[in-house]
Amino acid sequence: MELTFFIDKTLPEPMYIQLYSSFKRTIETGDIPSGSKLPSIRQLSAQLNISRNTVEAAYQQLLAEGYLISKPKSGLFTADMADMDLLPYQKPVHQEQELSQTGPEIRYDFQYGDISSERFPFQAWKRSINHALLEKGEELLLYGDKQGEARLRCQLADYLYRARGLECNADNVILTTGTQQSISLICQLFSLAGEKIGFENPGYDGVRAVFENHGCKIDPISVKDEGLCVDELEKSNAKIVYVTPSHQFPLGMVMSIQNRLKLLQWASKEEGYVIEDDYDSEFRYSGQPIPSLKGMDRLGRVIYLGTFSKAFLPGIRLSYIVLPKSLLGLYRRKFSAYNQPVSQLIQHAMSQFIESGDFDRHIKRIRKIYQDKHKTLITSISSSFGENAKIIGEKAGLHLLLDIPSQGRESLIDSAVKKSVLVYDPAKYWTDPESCPSNLVLLGFGGLSRSEIEAGVELLKQAWFPGSD
Amino acid sequence: MELTFFIDKTLPEPMYIQLYSSFKRTIETGDIPSGSKLPSIRQLSAQLNISRNTVEAAYQQLLAEGYLISKPKSGLFTADMADMDLLPYQKPVHQEQELSQTGPEIRYDFQYGDISSERFPFQAWKRSINHALLEKGEELLLYGDKQGEARLRCQLADYLYRARGLECNADNVILTTGTQQSISLICQLFSLAGEKIGFENPGYDGVRAVFENHGCKIDPISVKDEGLCVDELEKSNAKIVYVTPSHQFPLGMVMSIQNRLKLLQWASKEEGYVIEDDYDSEFRYSGQPIPSLKGMDRLGRVIYLGTFSKAFLPGIRLSYIVLPKSLLGLYRRKFSAYNQPVSQLIQHAMSQFIESGDFDRHIKRIRKIYQDKHKTLITSISSSFGENAKIIGEKAGLHLLLDIPSQGRESLIDSAVKKSVLVYDPAKYWTDPESCPSNLVLLGFGGLSRSEIEAGVELLKQAWFPGSD
DNA sequence: GGGTATTTGTCCGTATGTATG
């Protein structure tokens, strides 16, 4: 057999590596049958005009990887391989990532989830990061506490008591990298695969997807003015229900006290659990803040989920679970081998950020900013559309729904795009997207300035009611 | 003849000088007879895990001073010294670095998972963090790419190709906050609740717990010298198998090529998937690193898991999945509503850290440090215990197992504790902890310095074989 | 069929370029 290899001395890749790769490939493709003898070191070194040791180095590597076996003073042979033809050689496709710029220019994007960056206290955050880097040097290297750093958990427990009327111990707090991971942990905690989950309809699709991916059966429970319809929940035989009582997503109502009590009663009777997602409770624009559901929970039937994504930064990836005491034992049993997923740097920086008071200041400031934006949006909408638009869910949060009776969703969104404004289709929040009312669009206002909001709404008016003035 | 020299890379004295002095002393005392052949440069460099050139430098010095004579192409021999004993050897006064506190508080903790912090490039890491804070200000606020930042994924794909022979596209890379989350995502991807999982026995309990918490049935597959026993796997009807081919955890063997092929063949025949956890492939102590299983996977049946926990920092929380192309569609369907869990700051900082070349340098350096510690541990153990201990899994990684036939595990661990040394019980890695061989203990060496390792092993000797000398 | 020349893997010391601090 005549094997020809090409060794290029000018290549940056070492010669012995080139040779090694050539052989490996040839063996894998089956071009060299199993058990056959390879060209001797001397032969090959002569043929390729390279040193014997260079050839030897290549053979040694193949030997170490098990491709060859050596019979000393006799020869080197390809190892007996089961079925190398499983490995047809394919040219590596090293294609460059291309970020395709598409579509028309968008000037005003009412995307939900965008946040206000204009007033973010960058300096203070950097100080906190650097403080963590300097003070906690060694600690940042290691695996930390499984539930999260005790200091941060204490601060959180304290914050939750002050801001949300939620009395809990730092022991009950578990840090996660987001609400979705919190949900995943809960699914694992209760072994929810195959189980029914009571779920708000409409509700947050990001959480619904997690339940579904864990094999849960979603039992859609409709949402009334008072919040989740507990009567419907009672008819279902779900033992776990997911709710957003402070500000229903996406409809925006606040669950009434009466309904909260009813829900807690249900949980107690069924020995079920209520998952309370308090995702944007910091942002209420009218009336007294209503305490969290967990704050009313005396029987340990509520699992509370909080997050820094809205209040602070989505990009920071820091959320938390507050478990009832009765579930801590189960949690520790099931997750004793789990590592804490939030970076130590982030934990310590956040801890420092809270301790310095910068966090409280930031919340205060950002709340006012969103309040302003919210007011601007409401005012703009009612002055632009008057009776032609109904605003839904304007009491809290960073988004609202618009009901424009004149047109369908696609039409509304399309004509907005033509005016370079993005508004969003809320259909995905319905378990059955078909049942989403056909005139609804969703507007998030977190990422736009006041003047942008005003300009955006003006363009929407032109798009939806051209020539109206 | 068995000559043992100790080279300390951390000492200010150059290695070749240390070696030179050791030989000079040994020749002068007559411990090496005149005219005898010295260990060859290759031999010694391999034994001490240092470069051949370093040994050569030492020999050259001895040669120049007349202690050695060189027979070219044959070997180096000690010169014929007439009366060397005219030069009585004096013990150098090696001032021991006093361990200030000799109380029972001092502990040598052979914990697996601790890492070497003494040489962590803090400055470079801080630079990367600050660079990310400055350059990416706005971006850090927002939700990023769902799979992770494209730039970092490209760098990872490139690194995997260079370091692990794994050709993949950035599109196939998904960032996670840890191997456990990677496993959770895979469970969700395939809806594994209730399904059988082929799992190495013994194997990594942290991953087993995740499977179990997702409702999977663990099917323990035993591990032989060649790695996972594929014949057993075939008898099971599992469609998914979890393996650690580069360095089996905890036993430490490398899966042979033949067995790798057999495993791939199984996956192809069963249309199953192999989950390859390449958790510490960076640390091999002999020869070139062996390419990953995924690198041989031409049929898209291998899911690769990597992590920065070992190579970089456990506290950073950054791992990744490489999915075969055929699974990308399913992934995008199931996880379209998921947010990326790794903090933007961490992603951009790591990206900068890699781009600046600091990462490659760090890996290089840290690998050497671990190599050194590894060597120290092996040497200490064999000189302290000799035939009384068998070392298992010493080819790679940051830990090894010790088989001490004389006593049971509890006894070994207890008596070590009394000498203020912590060694660990590996029983939890067995699916049935009862079946763990009773004389095994686990020693991780990542977090201890050379002198700590030596002192720790000495104490272990006193604990386990009191009065042996 | 037994000695011999050749081939073989494996070992040996060495030279050069380069990365690191």
Add this chain to the structure above:
DNA sequence: TCATACATACGGACAAATACC
């Protein structure tokens, strides 16, 4: 700049297996 350490390359020496007369 300079010392140190390593990766990559080189050709010679040797003993055992093999081929050949």
